Amino acid sequence: MTKITKPAAGRRGRPRQRAEQQRSIETRVSILDAAIAEFAERGFDGASIRAIADRLGLQHPLITYHYRSKDILWRAAAEHAFTQIRAEWDRSVEAGIDPSPLARLRQEYTTLFRYTVAFPEFHRFMRQETLTNNPRLKWVAEAVLAPLLSRLLPQITEAQKQGLLPAVDPILFHYMMVSLTATLSEFGPEMQVTSGLSSGDPKVVAAYWRLVEEMVFGKEPNDGRRQRQP
Template structure:
């Protein structure tokens, strides 16, 4: 009888663990949206709970303070980006450095299109000497740069990317991937083009792809279009 009880309890425990993971993911997504809209100082845990229709104590049960919640939200966002990279351009893949970069920046672009709040979330922390910016740069962004920079340098040595400081190239690409999430509303007012329209999204990334990674000596594309 004891064995049967264990068998019944394990699926129940796994289901509870899965629900807890889904609850935390929902909280973190809502936190990113709240921090993006109101900034750290203006955001509140209660408002985040209201976005989800949850009781305030449920959030503080998982995240004891607003600062802990902000850091968890930042880690959550970048973990999703890294997971996308590991899927489309794993570090042990046979892709060339240039092809990996194209996949990685395309993944970042798709994430910012799906979750435009992410770009605004990061922009809210752009003030100098902001302790949260320093923390996220050192804890979350630095490991990602350790992955990207060698690929940029390798592609530059092959003559496939412009010779520039790799950090400048990276932040140029970050700006390009965030264009629709940052300027989508303005673009719609000035031109009628919607940054949420699939055709506009594909056309924009095709433009970035061809402009930055495009064709090289010999007229051959480095890789098939990422769209």
């Protein structure tokens, strides 16, 4: 008679363990997205972990299990947002986008713009911290923004050397671009009232960013997605 061998307990447990890990990751992402929205709306002092839990229909202790304090949660939320942006930048490089500084800058600011359109709370979340001089602003500048600037500023400088961008301090160019990427999330409600145009309308979004690109970078053939030549 053929002997039936039972699967090892460790093997049975692995799929369940992976499923639990995936659920934990998804829960943390949901918490961080809800935290950005709460901090964007109420600021750090006005926001509460209980209110974030209410947004998700979760029990308050579940959030403190993952993030022990509001400050830790705020920092994790900031890192979460910028990690998504950096990941999209890296995917663009891997996809073979034209490596010239101007083309890279065009793509990377486009990525930032698309993120703020899809998640307008992000800009408001960051803006809240500029209203007061607080330790979170210094932390995010050093821990999160500095690595991004070390990536962008050399590209701006190189494009300036090639005569493709205005000869100004690169940091001024960067913050001009940040303000342009945030225009729809910042002024969308006002624009809706004054003109009837919706900042959530894909046609409005495309028209606005096409205007920015043509004004700043010039017209680009093939939608800015030139591939590297073999």
